[in-house]
Amino acid sequence: MLRIYLDSNVYRYIKPKHPSYNKDLHSLMDALVGELLFIYSGAHLDDLKTSVDPFRTEDLKLMEKYVNT
Numbered sequence: 001m002l003r004i005y006l007d008s009n010v011y012r013y014i015k016p017k018h019p020s021y022n023k024d025l026h027s028l029m030d031a032l033v034g035e036l037l038f039i040y041s042g043a044h045l046d047d048l049k050t051s052v053d054p055f056r057t058e059d060l061k062l063m064e065k066y067v068n069t
Contacts, residue, residue: 038066
């Protein structure tokens with residue numbers, strides 16, 4: 001299966017509450033779940049460690065949808 005790495009900014013663009021939300025990108029990513037393996041790195045976790053809850057939890061749940069835990 002093809003693996004794809006997405007920067008943290010991409011996850012922000014598919015978050016409906018974010019000012020830069022992109023519905024087309026969100027729909028495309030939803031369509032690719034199961035077709036591509038979305039991966040993350042320690043950098044994603046570093047980005048989130050200064051974030052406060054509930055934002056951190058929200059972002060992790062969104063990522064989890066794509067990276068399968």
